[in-house]
Amino acid sequence: xxxxxxxxxxxxxxxxxxxxxxxxxxxxxxxxxxxxxxxxxxxxxxxxxxxxxxxxxxxxxxxxxxxxxxxxxxxxxxxxxxxxxxxxxxxxxxxxxxxxxxxxxxxxxxxxxx
Amino acid sequence: xxxxxxxxxxxxxxxxxxxxxxxxxxxxxxxxxxxxxxxxxxxxxxxxxxxxxxxxxxxxxxxxxxxxxxxxxxxxxxxxxxxxxxxxxxxxxxxxxxxxxxxxxxxxxxxxxx
Numbered sequence: 001x002x003x004x005x006x007x008x009x010x011x012x013x014x015x016x017x018x019x020x021x022x023x024x025x026x027x028x029x030x031x032x033x034x035x036x037x038x039x040x041x042x043x044x045x046x047x048x049x050x051x052x053x054x055x056x057x058x059x060x061x062x063x064x065x066x067x068x069x070x071x072x073x074x075x076x077x078x079x080x081x082x083x084x085x086x087x088x089x090x091x092x093x094x095x096x097x098x099x100x101x102x103x104x105x106x107x108x109x110x111x112x113x114x
Numbered sequence: 115x116x117x118x119x120x121x122x123x124x125x126x127x128x129x130x131x132x133x134x135x136x137x138x139x140x141x142x143x144x145x146x147x148x149x150x151x152x153x154x155x156x157x158x159x160x161x162x163x164x165x166x167x168x169x170x171x172x173x174x175x176x177x178x179x180x181x182x183x184x185x186x187x188x189x190x191x192x193x194x195x196x197x198x199x200x201x202x203x204x205x206x207x208x209x210x211x212x213x214x215x216x217x218x219x220x221x222x223x224x225x226x227x228x
Contacts, residue, residue, distance in 0.1 A: 036219075041221075043220050044217075051214065091156070101162055101172070102157075102159065106154070107156050
């Protein structure tokens, strides 16, 4: 079945550092890929998405590129802020299903220190 | 525009009891998905409702059941509660636009089974 593997955390960075959170997936066909962010005490918010190979999703300075050859969708940000501290989830939805039936990774906790 | 709302926010039950959780989707969203998020893990898909019927189901036992009302709101029912059912239960409503689907999550209901 479908699965998502995320880089284990937690990740602690200083403000303005470069961020990479690795995500690889296993799925049949050509899934859509997502990054969600969860702030303390809140539900998940969609951060960015990509629906086909080589697509780049971007939002709020975060980027991720859909790499079919390496089955990866790594999240990057050039300069993190304290407000980026949260849990980040990589997810996929498979072909012929929909975004409402997504498979999630276990999340990576990011802490950014001033 | 109100977001996805869930009630109650927190709930404490004992083993063997039954629980009902409620979700109101965003205005105009006719599809609702439910997820279970155990502590330190990513959300796991329980089931999805569309047009008042269960459309897809994840790997959860029949103790988990649901319902969707004509106004698109939804309920998740769990019977014969087990300690392992303690988790954050997330509801997501689905927006469809130009052939793509986007999930919008509520804040969740945190269930503790003692």
